[in-house]
Amino acid sequence: MKQIILTAFFLNISGMAFSQQTEQSKLIDNYVKEAITTNKIPGLAIGIIKDDKIIFQQYYGTENLEDPKKVSSTSMFRVYSTSKLISSVGVFQLIEKGKLSLEDKVSKYVENLPKEWQNVKVKNLLSHSSGIPNVIDFNDILPGDSNAKVIDRLSKEKMDFETGNEFRYNQTNYLLLTMIIEKISGQTFEDFIIKNQFPDSKNELVFSSNSIEKIPNRIVKYNYNSTTQKYEKSTAIDGVRAHSGNGLAITLPAFLKWSSHLSKNDLLQQKTREMMWKPFDFSNKKSDFAYGWEITKTNNSLSYGFSGGNVSAYRIFPDKNMSIILMYNGYNFFPPQYNIVNHIAGIIDPDLINPYSLAEESIITEFSKKDNPNAEKNYYSFKAKNPTWDFESTLNNIGYILMRNSRIDEAVKVFELNVKEHPQSGGAFDSLGEGYLSAKNYKLALENYKKSIELDPQNTNGVNMINKIQDLMKKN
Structure with missing residues (x-):
């Protein structure tokens, strides 16, 4: 009798857990479908690992807009700069084997470097x-x-x-890392990565930085043309040297396997992972970045990852034993990868709910709508409840995206809102000046650029633009 009761108890607990996971999956699925609609994403794949189990793996839409082939487990998405995570792991595999050190000078492995580069180190x-x-x-x-x-x-x-002073994203860094990997390993970069990180998935990924190369099952990014309001396939050709920085195309199952191996310390020992995720000590004491990985903090929980081409993102939450993989092939307005990952993380774990990110997502969505009638009201509703929240960079980005979409009047209104909210920001006035210049309102453009220089005397762009506007006004 006791055994029957215990069995019933555990079955009940198991059933509750299954029901909770099913409900969670429905919430994620509903949200992803909403994000796809909002951002007009043609095709998307998403995978989530929690406690060493794949709890969500779904495919949406089509691989391309030219035929109805559905996104599936065989679809290889280009992840662009998310490739750098794989490259960074490759570097730390060499470090772990004692073949390389963060303190090694690049000149130890790469010949004929300029004198000014001699003190640059692997780190x-x-x-x-x-x-x-x-x-x-x-x-x-x-x-x-x-x-x-x-x-x-x-x-x-x-x-x-000056080397070591600040963070500035740079593709040359990964060209040099590729050369170092090849020098030490005696292999091509591609062969080294596949052998050491994808031995069980080698037919599910490919390295190519040529967008027009015909590769079976590879999905190429679409760029939204705001003039025609249609998608156009990317035609960028970056060459072999860009493979470590942006060349990986991979299926979701292969990416999930890689993430699982990383979490289980199959790719790197835990102490090596922790070294890789340690914040770099920048001289300016302002930048925050690890060794190839972004650092994100949500409610005291640290996570690490990167994104690529605004169409892919990877994030791992070590203390939650969770990782999220997001890949898609295009979007029509604001790059949504970070907000999507943040939103999903909050659905899975309430400790990871990020109210600021959710508010930002809502603000972006409202301003993306044509003529955005409720956007400012929506913005002020969040500010009323959370007066310390600062959306300066978000509003600035929205304004520029509206300009790129030929929605100049709407862009100016957003820049005006940003200036109203940040009256001491030289950058906000600089952007408003550019908005007025695009609207050919030279008088107000000049006034705002002058104000930006008053607030930020180091604004050389403002000085150049003032000279340009004054020349235009003379001609008119």
Whole structure:
């Protein structure tokens, strides 16, 4: 009798857990469908691991807009800069084996570096604190140029800042990390990564930074054309050297396996993971970034991850034994990856509910609507309840996105709102000046640029724009 009662008890507990997970899955599914509709996402895949089990794995929409093929477990999404996480793990695998050190100078492995680069270390590449010029800033560097030619070209440029001082996202860092990996391993970057991180999934991923290359089952990003109000396939070609920074295309099942291996310390020992996620000590004491990983804090819970191309994101929550993978192929207005991940994390674990992120998501959604009739009212309702919340950067980004979508009048209203909310921000006035300039209201553009310089005397952009506007006013 006792055995029967115990069995019934555990069956009841098990049933309650299953029912709770089912309800949770419904909430996630409903939210994802809503996000897809709001952002007009053509196709999406999402996977969630909790307590070493896949609790959610779903596919939505189509791989492309040219035919009705559904997104599935065989669809390989390009994850763009989320590729850097895999590259960073590869670096730390070499560190763990004693073949590399964070303190090693890059010049130990890469020959013929400029004199100004000699003090750059591996840790500076991973933390984007190198100060080396960014390869993507120079149009005369071609995708097919050799690494030696690229370095020679960049050596003619000044350092962007003193090494170690600050965070500045930079693709050259990962070009150099690729060269280091290949030098030490004696393998191509791609072979090294597949052998050491994807031995059980090697047919479910591919490295290619060429958007027009025909690869079976690979999904390419769509960019929304605000003029035609239609999606256009990306045609970017970045070359082999970009593989470590943006080249990975991967299926959701393969990404889930990788995440599981990372959580279980199959890829790196726990102490090595903790080293990888330790905040870098930037000299300016302002930047916050680990060794290749973003650091996010939600209600005292730390998580680590990255995003890529505004169409992918990965986040791992070590203290919650949870990870979230998000991949899609396009969006029509504001990059939604972070808000989607934050929202889903809160559905799974109430401790991860982020009220600010939920408010930001609502504010963006309302301003994205045509003529956004209720957007300001919605914004002020959040501010009334939470007066300390600051949405300056959010409003600024919304304004610029509206401008890029040829919604100039709406953009100006958002910039005006931002100035009203942040009357001491030189940046807010600078953006309002640009909004008025786009609207060809030169008088108000000039007034606001002058105000931006008054508040921020270091604003060289404002000075240049004032000269430009004065020339325009003379011609008119």
